[in-house]
Amino acid sequence: MNGKHITRLGFEKAAIGLAMTAATVREGAGVPRDDILDELRAVQGDPGAYTTGVYAALAAELRARAADRDARAGAALRPQPLPYAVWGADLIDAGATVQMDVAMRLPVSRAGALMPDAHVGYGLPIGGVLATEDAVIPYGVGVDIGCSMMLSVLPVAPDAVATADAVQLLLKHTRFGAGVGFEKRDREDHAVLHESAWDDQPLLRHLHDKAVAQVGSSGSGNHFVEFGTVTLTQPDLDLEAGDYLAVLSHSGSRGFGAQVANHFTALAQKHWPTLDPAAKKLAWLPLSGEDGQAYWQAMTLAGQYALANHDLIHARLARALGVRPLAQVSNSHNLAWRQVVDGKELIVHRKGATPARAGQLGLIPGSMADPGFVVRGRGSGAALDSASHGAGRALGRKAAASSLAKKDVQAYLARRGVTLIGGGIDEAPQAYKRIEDVLARQSDLVDMVATFMPQVVRMDTGSEDV
Template identity: 75%
Template structure:
């Protein structure tokens, strides 16, 4: 017996190895090839009859799981009611975000979920939504900016060692922001992520590689930023003594590469579920163990590593320009899906705008362009699927902020807090966000605060109307 003969029977990839193993045992028991193939067809037709034990039990278990995945792939009805889930900071969360989370918890693949206090309406899963699914991944449960992440570098300098004008000049020279932007070719950085074999394993990734290489080390638009500020440690931690330090904080993602992966695989997922309830259309999923699901999983993780590479280069450039090596670094991703044990079962936990917060795990929760951010340590709360907020969260949408906020009021807010801003649209004004202190107060059972970061010189993309 060989794998080619078994594949012709219609077995999927995972089942072929199990079928080969069972066939080998039956061959050694003296059965002919024709007899073994007949038995394999019988297992294939009725795997439930072989689950209780025997040579074919493992194969039968796998085939039963495959059928469940195929049923999900063809589309299934939503649950009549959402599964129960915990909400942190309910008084801070708009009804639309709750409605989106309710729909997500009605998916047939959903098993657990949580909503963070910074939650607000997004595409599909709300920003601040955490969703655990069984054997499936949801592209819009991860988000368009795959791998969007934070990075903090603590420098061996006091905050006063870097003047405002010098900090401003360094950010203008060593960072780039906006859709389609890149560094000039002669100064563009390189990174090991660009040389990974994964780029060659899918036509989509091969197509996107050159653009990703061009944009490496840059940041997008919207709420992405790079800033100098003061990190305050009230007690020794992070391998550092208590005190104030000059630090760099950045928020960046996977650029156009991640967005194109998200959009491509969302279309693939929607095509797999043509009968999915329209309310859940942006939550269409890809079953793992299928070509589509494994393709997205590979591309998603590559985009996550690419996003972290952008932070690597941003921080390296600035530290090199200052002639120092960072004393400590903290980072985390908040737009990814992870394999995670939940009540003894491996599930796929999507965090769309949520920070991983396993017990002892360090993370970053920023405020706004003029409000503090915080280094936190997770408490591993199982009801939150070991998660926390990823920031303050919007209280005004971009259009609402642009239409209601007044530039002079935003500028006054910045002056009061001693913040110098480069770029930054009024849609990213501090007043468009919830108060970070309120958000933190509502998740004290999710994280402990380790340190406070106070922004001083901030660079963002230019908005439709700059502050």
Template identity: 75%
Template structure:
């Protein structure tokens, strides 16, 4: 009896020595080779029948475990298999949305965990879920359904004084002194403010969060690059709202997120999710999910919510610094996150609603939808449209990618656009030019059933990080 006899039976590599040892034991006991081969085939066919003991028990145990492993792998494959067609979903402002964003949303709506979705009028291509995509999933959270800048959010402070009370030079000086922008930037240690979010017990619950805490503490109160901004401008209330009389007010609007902390969390948990579903369709790789009731899912949920609180803490410090420098307290404030996942009742079931670049817009809920560095933004009140999963756009949305904007837009045209609207820009790159964005008025018009506009904000002095090519 030799290995050739065993290999002809089709045993896998690790089973070969076990099968050969058992066969040689039977041969030594006087059993003929044809009979041994029949016995080996019987063990292959039903390994469970030989687990109790005997010469074939070890081989049977290996084959039994191998079979369980294959069946488990097949079950994982089946549970990650995309549906043949996307679930139906509503689209707002379809004429404003590029085909690539629709294609990404279609893939998301084919996920086995998807239950409902919607696409906002500012939608454009992102990683995984498109920017402007809203997706409700059952017992699952998708790191890239939230996005890299977890908790990216808006905040508005309205001051009880006329917009003309602050000159352009004064606004510029305040923004230069009391805000920080860019990758890795931080206030000097003596300038940093403390915040309760830095003492949240969640930082101690995970090795990843413990590792990220020092950098988060160092960068508190600052903003990143790209489309993050802080700007002074004029808020116009045409009717009494926000506890204020109709009129024009000085206001501060900021767009900021969770800095490198959120990006590190997103990368770490996306890798875990992709490892969990190795057979996931290539088109959906960036949509790999974590079951919410799994250890990894709970860990991401904790880290995501901490990042959301940290992002809002950055806004709070930006507004506190500038308000203190102005010597006045805000008469009204509005804020909202637009890169987060929430537990929400949808059609009677609790689902996880991912908003990646979408503003929560439940009935009566206040929110902020900005335009560009030179175009208006709006204070809105949600209508609670269930087809939109209580959501609205988070801004104007890009119509040119960063590279396309840098390659096609002329600096003189962008400067003329800013000058024509009386906007002074500090920093900012050609990739963030107003012409790279859809017209905010068009986007707002396409979602009249999602939000009611309460006030308009016009930027006057804007600070951003320095772009790849300055304006």
């Protein structure tokens, strides 16, 4: 028996030495060469049947190579993206379209849509909607898992709370910024902190204290809490037409959600080491697998935690005013949902997109000095029952900070009668698309229910405050 006999069987280079070693042992035991060659063919045909014995090392190598080939085949991108619908293409920068094209080349992708507020993000663009089969993409959900909106309509006239009083209420009852939370004596409890899921994973147990410390607070960037006026031109939300004082908030799952996102993205990338570099941030976890199930549990908990932060923000402010909300509307816009699409259950990722099933209420804000809107979904199948989650950035943060003048931003706020606490140049209204343009491009996705005009706005401090 020599190497030529082994090579003729089609063994790859790394396996030839192992095959030769096993063959030598069998020759030493007196087995004829032809019988050894038949045995080697049998190992090639079913390496899983040889976990012990003289051929075990060879079989293990063959199984590993087969798994690698399967992984490479499973991670291969389609040569062309699947078709997807786009709303407001004239408002969307080319980079966001490139990212969506890559997402639609994933082997697990089945359908998608791009909203008019779309702009470049990590992996899936902000404003991207992606349906996959048996796969969840951590960066298809986003770093701020469960990022969401909430509106409380109060039984108070819009002018009943003076601007100075609204400023003091926001300063006392809200907290903003990375790593920031209420002082221990001022923290409030919430049922989400007692969910059994916290004990199901080491990661969640580790992050529980962080969640407790930051509950009821908001992050940095575009997160905000605002007092403003809600206007209903006709009865809706179980309210009469008219103007009402309201609180609108935009917040997410804080440091807890960010660490969940980064942890599971790293796991997903290990699942697909041969994934095209263009799609690295779109690495997925099979939902039928253990890691996929763990992410789904953590994502769901982070979504609940994000809404709990809104609950506490709104409860604090309503309690301080001595009122109970007349109506509340909320929605998440950074999550994945199980959804039936064309008769099949898929996983629909909305990264910066508002759920908009027929009749479903949602919130689409503008900027710190532009109107936001309560909307009702129209249930567009082409949009996977989705709409935009806001106005969407026209300028990146660095571009806004370097190109916008503080005096121009302050003049814009003054014209709109908006008082700002915190907020940086990178969040200036001029850094965003016009919300009216964005809504005009998606009139077939949502109907307008009410308009919200901000009056007193609190945000985290930016790189340069306005």
